[in-house]
Amino acid sequence: MVISFAAPWAFLLLPVPAVVYWFAPPYREKAASIRIPFFRRVAKASGIEPRSGSSIRNRARLPKLTIILIWFLLVLALARPERLADPIILEKSARDVVLALDISGSMDQRDFTSTDGTPKQRLEAVKDVMRTFISERESDRMALIVFGTRAFIQAPFTQDTKSLNGFLDQTAVGMAGPNTALGDAIGLGIRTFESSDVDQRMMIVLSDGADTSSRMTPINAAAIAAEKGVAVYTIGVGDPSATGEDRVDLQALQDIAERTGGQYFFADDGEALTDVYRQIDAQNPKIVETQSFRPRENLGQYPLLAAVIVILAISTYLSVFQHRRWPQ
Known part of the structure; x- marks a missing residue:
């Protein structure tokens, strides 16, 4: 079985999320805080050394991998994979x-x-x-x-x-x-x-x-x-x-x-x-x-279906287990 792609240029879109991640401005969010006059004493008592600057939340690996997988499946479907049958000679x-x-x-x-x-x-x-x-x-x-x-x-x-x-x-x-x-x-x-x-x-x-x-x-x-x-x-x-x-x-x-x-x-x-x-x-x-030609069977629906299944699985997980954190 031979697999070809009717729109191989679509694979040029694969690095787009990485480009956005590295070159787009970071997301910033203001959070409410309480100012106390004895902050240094509290920090010393808790054993934490206070530092200036923003706080970046660590993300779990599983959602990152899931997002990468969904993007890959969508690009694969856009590339329109096709299965080539044996040549037919007329x-x-x-x-x-x-x-x-x-x-x-x-x-x-x-x-x-x-x-x-x-x-x-x-x-x-x-x-x-x-x-x-x-x-x-x-x-x-x-x-x-x-x-x-x-x-x-x-x-x-x-x-x-x-x-x-x-x-x-x-x-x-x-x-x-x-x-x-x-x-x-x-x-x-x-x-x-x-x-x-x-x-x-x-x-x-x-x-x-x-x-x-x-x-x-x-x-x-x-x-x-x-x-x-x-x-x-x-x-x-x-x-x-x-x-x-x-x-x-x-x-x-x-x-x-x-x-x-x-x-x-x-x-x-x-x-x-x-x-x-x-x-x-x-x-x-x-x-x-x-004259010869090879019949083509479009396979683009399969990666698209897989992407939909992954999205539905994530949505179900988040709706049922919202109180749980993503596994690290």
Whole structure:
């Protein structure tokens, strides 16, 4: 147990009574006396040698020690003693991550394979990999954006990875519309970062189609992201040789990553997608700000209570045994 004092300057008051005792003018009191003409005879008869000057009464030691004790306890209480508990270390995220997930109609394709070799829906395969990625980044604040014809915030910034995975589980193909608004999704991610007060900002965008319904082009959105210090990592899934909206625009994803200082990846199956998130995790290790503090428990009431008890004990003693003198 460690004891500290919040106001150690109070101990400078300890010598104040001694200073007053030595430098303040002495207390003088006039007393009535009887003058007798045969004073010298009385003094000689009593064996006392008369002397001139004042008479100083000797004080008992116990009241002196008691007064010193009370003063010490009062100064100790004024110094505010505190008991310091063991340090508590808090880790605060120094980076915010936005996950932007394409849930357009093309994400319903079953061109990914599961562990048993059966076809698997593209979105479900992506969600399986994202769950693991989210669970392993407990120190980061993360937000989830889903986009199709329009972009929406599915989950705001949070460090609760279980809740974030819960929002991810509720995501389904087509709930944001059948088309792909890639540029709007990046723009919404930039606005999401406006509430962030950290310098490290990363956005991971996964898409399997070409931008067809954005009000802001992906390149313009990428330029704004670069100005705001947001690094965008893009992941392309799907079939680059397809036609129409089902064709993934790999060139656009590459341009977005290059403009923002991020990196572009392509994954055509579950294993490749897992490796992509592993690479992103390796290139962007966890960043935390460590803060520590020691809880303080105020102990000033204890010396104050002790001083009150001593005062009450003296008062009781004097009121009950007034006819007795203090012990020497």
